Amino acid sequence: MDGFLSTRIEYLKGVGEKRAGILNKELGIFTFGDLLEYYPYRYVDKTKYVKIRDICSDDVYIQVVGRVVGKELVQGKGQRLVVRLADETAVIDLVFFRGLKWINDSFVIGRTYVIFGKPTLFNGSFNFAHPEFETLEAHKKGLRQVLFPMYITTERMKNSFINSKTIARYVLELLLLCDRRIEETLPAYILSTYNLISRQKAFEQIHFPQSDEHLAFAKIRLKFEELFYMQLEHQYNKSRNTHNSIGFVFSKVGDSFNEFYYNHLPFALTSAQQRVVKEIRNDMRSSHQMNRLLQGDVGSGKTLVALLCMLIAKDNGYQSAILAPTELLAQQHYNSVMNFLKDMPVRVSLLTGSTRQKERRGLLKDLSEGNIDILIGTHAILEDNVIFSNLGLAVIDEQHRFGVEQRSKMWRKNTIAPHVLVMTATPIPRTLAMTVYGDLDTSVIDELPPGRKPVKTLHIYEKDTHDLFVFMRQQIAEGRQIYVVYPLIHENEKLDLKDLMDGYDVIADNFPLPEYQISIVHGQMDSQTKEYEMDRFKRGITDIMVATTVIEVGVDVPNATVMVIENAERFGLAQLHQLRGRVGRGAQQSYCILRTKHELTTEARFRIETMCRTNNGFEIADADLKLRGPGDVAGTQQSGVLDLKIADIVKDNLMLVQARELAIKIIQEDPQLVLERNVLLRKQLFGQQVQKDFSRIS
Numbered sequence: 001m002d003g004f005l006s007t008r009i010e011y012l013k014g015v016g017e018k019r020a021g022i023l024n025k026e027l028g029i030f031t032f033g034d035l036l037e038y039y040p041y042r043y044v045d046k047t048k049y050v051k052i053r054d055i056c057s058d059d060v061y062i063q064v065v066g067r068v069v070g071k072e073l074v075q076g077k078g079q080r081l082v083v084r085l086a087d088e089t090a091v092i093d094l095v096f097f098r099g100l101k102w103i104n105d106s107f108v109i110g111r112t113y114v115i116f117g118k119p120t121l122f123n124g125s126f127n128f129a130h131p132e133f134e135t136l137e138a139h140k141k142g143l144r145q146v147l148f149p150m151y152i153t154t155e156r157m158k159n160s161f162i163n164s165k166t167i168a169r170y171v172l173e174l175l176l177l178c179d180r181r182i183e184e185t186l187p188a189y190i191l192s193t194y195n196l197i198s199r200q201k202a203f204e205q206i207h208f209p210q211s212d213e214h215l216a217f218a219k220i221r222l223k224f225e226e227l228f229y230m231q232l233e234h235q236y237n238k239s240r241n242t243h244n245s246i247g248f249v250f251s252k253v254g255d256s257f258n259e260f261y262y263n264h265l266p267f268a269l270t271s272a273q274q275r276v277v278k279e280i281r282n283d284m285r286s287s288h289q290m291n292r293l294l295q296g297d298v299g300s301g302k303t304l305v306a307l308l309c310m311l312i313a314k315d316n317g318y319q320s321a322i323l324a325p326t327e328l329l330a331q332q333h334y335n336s337v338m339n340f341l342k343d344m345p346v347r348v349s350l351l352t353g354s355t356r357q358k359e360r361r362g363l364l365k366d367l368s369e370g371n372i373d374i375l376i377g378t379h380a381i382l383e384d385n386v387i388f389s390n391l392g393l394a395v396i397d398e399q400h401r402f403g404v405e406q407r408s409k410m411w412r413k414n415t416i417a418p419h420v421l422v423m424t425a426t427p428i429p430r431t432l433a434m435t436v437y438g439d440l441d442t443s444v445i446d447e448l449p450p451g452r453k454p455v456k457t458l459h460i461y462e463k464d465t466h467d468l469f470v471f472m473r474q475q476i477a478e479g480r481q482i483y484v485v486y487p488l489i490h491e492n493e494k495l496d497l498k499d500l501m502d503g504y505d506v507i508a509d510n511f512p513l514p515e516y517q518i519s520i521v522h523g524q525m526d527s528q529t530k531e532y533e534m535d536r537f538k539r540g541i542t543d544i545m546v547a548t549t550v551i552e553v554g555v556d557v558p559n560a561t562v563m564v565i566e567n568a569e570r571f572g573l574a575q576l577h578q579l580r581g582r583v584g585r586g587a588q589q590s591y592c593i594l595r596t597k598h599e600l601t602t603e604a605r606f607r608i609e610t611m612c613r614t615n616n617g618f619e620i621a622d623a624d625l626k627l628r629g630p631g632d633v634a635g636t637q638q639s640g641v642l643d644l645k646i647a648d649i650v651k652d653n654l655m656l657v658q659a660r661e662l663a664i665k666i667i668q669e670d671p672q673l674v675l676e677r678n679v680l681l682r683k684q685l686f687g688q689q690v691q692k693d694f695s696r697i698s
């Protein structure tokens with residue numbers, strides 16, 4: 001029966017080769033199965049009619065019942081047919097430009113018709129352009145189907161006369177063909193436990209629901225299936241990685257770790273850091289390869305955790321690497337690691353795209369001969385000619401990149417895959433973590449180092465310049481430093497730069513030399529100037545740093561206590577949170593000042609309010625995901641979350657949790673899926689998803 005659903009779409013009655021080509025190109029529909037999974041985006045209730053007088057919006061499909069009271073062929077640029085339709089409340093025009101003869105014959109004056117379409121506002125009144133229509137009698141006969149499906153179609157399809165109704169006809173044809181022939185994909189025990197309808201029923205009802213309730217059941221069934229198989233795949237991979245994969249055994253904690261921990265560490269670990277190091281250490285000595293996600297808020301001390309783990313690797317005779325998403329971040333990691341290690345005999349190198357050829361050659365040689373303990377770098381590390389002598393631990397710092405492929409590239413850097421620790425720069429919401437990193441174990445640093453005062457966040461308006469400057473002068477008088485950040489929206493760099501320069505001028509006027517020193521940094525500067533300016537700020541020579549979001553990552557100046565974000569309404573939540581993380585790093589009270597224009601959209605207001613309400617990165621990430629949906633969270637494009645056909649990890653998050661729990665339970669009881677009751681699961685998993693399975697270790 002699988003064969004049946006993979007039948008090519010051109011063989012469906014009424015489709016044919018030409019239209020099949022259009023369905024292929026425009027909708028990605030190649031087979032019967034693809035068509036069945038092309039779900040309606042909404043439904044029209046065929047029993048609801050709008051009175052002509054009540055038509056008020058021009059963007060929804062509606063039905064109108066009325067009598068034809070007039071017809072007129074109008075000569076204009078081209079010919080058009082205007083049919084006048086009346087109900088007891090008013091009259092409306094139906095306008096047609098094509099197929100005039102046939103349409104003219106179809107409308108008989110005095111007869112009653114049901115019109116279906118989107119009203120358009122034209123010269124102050126509504127009309128219908130090319131609505132669908134049928135006589136009231138025909139309509140009543142067809143009323144068995146109350147909810148009628150609407151499918152998304154493209155302009156090109158419409159030109160070839162494939163509209164939503166055409167698709168509906170194809171689907172109906174197909175459903176008749178496969179009457180009771182659609183194979184079940186979920187075992188009976190799951191169907192009964194979760195009270196799910198059969199796959200056959202679900203497909204019938206998602207396209208042609210008998211009622212709202214039937215539709216709801218169909219959606220639940222199809223969403224559950226989709227989420228469940230995604231989670232089952234994660235759990236299967238995870239279990240195989242932990243149980244079947246050999247990992248390097250880091251059995252001891254040796255000299256490097258102890259020397260650092262007892263003699264160099266300038267502060268005590270937070271208890272969250274301790275717990276997480278323990279979790280990682282247990283993985284690394286277990287003889288199974290580690291694949292762990294380390295989450296923690298900005299400033300929670302992830303880099304230090306990574307360093308401690310890398311020292312354990314060294315003590316066991318292995319090399320480590322940190323893979324960072326940008327050059328700036330790689331440099332930043334390098335600096336902090338060097339800073340921590342001071343004069344300890346640990347050999348650390350930095351490899352990025354701008355490492356010079358000559359230096360690079362020497363570095364690669366050292367690396368392959370085992371003369372480097374820790375390599376820090378960008379994706380340059382992933383290149384094939386970067387050969388480690390014995391890579392034992394790979395730390396991947398992901399800034400919303402969700403790089404499944406990067407992970408698997410790092411795996412292949414040694415004959416036995418190294419342990420892998422993935423760190424995220426800012427917290428990611430639980431639902432996203434479950435879907436994107438579902439095959440990893442998770443550790444969370446849920447505590448900031450002691451002595452930090454939570455950053456105070458305030459919302460002010462553009463007109464509050466005077467108060468703002470007074471406050472800034474106070475802070476500078478107390479010896480503090482200040483960031484003033486402008487948004488960078490790539491579509492219009494010139495305008496952005498102008499905003500920044502105007503802002504800079506105002507600040508320069510109000511904070512004059514020699515009393516005040518100002519740095520400015522933006523993306524269009526050469527990197528030397530940039531570094532010079534950053535350095536002056538770092539060393540406390542300048543009081544104010546006016547910048548675009550280039551400072552979002554990688555700047556660590558504990559004496560900076562004020563982050564002023566201009567046009568804050570134009571920033572996303574994740575970005576605002578990242579920026580705020582630049583202050584609050586020292587012992588002084590810090591402030592984040594969000595400055596906006598007076599009029600705010602509901603969404604912008606929500607973002608600002610969220611920032612003022614909480615400092616918790618996990619909460620903010622959740623709010624962000626709810627606000628924008630998974631499609632707009634940076635990085636998800638490559639993550640596969642968006643390949644979901646019907647489920648939505650935000651709206652269906654309770655179901656996601658359920659599906660995940662079920663998947664975990666099943667894999668715990670039957671890791672290989674060999675039990676009789678799970679045969680179907682095994683077949684589904686390996687039938688469809690072989691290509692997606694990056695995580696196989698070869």
Ligand code: ADP
Binds near residue numbers: 297299450
């Ligand atoms: P993250 O990468 O998680 O955003 P970092 O690793 O950059 O955080 O740490 C932020 C700052 O906190 C760094 O200056 C780091 O040295 C410091 N830090 C880390 N752990 C502790 C700790 N246990 N106590 C005090 N300061 C810490």
Ligand code: MG
Binds near residue numbers: 303
């Ligand atoms: Mg960091």
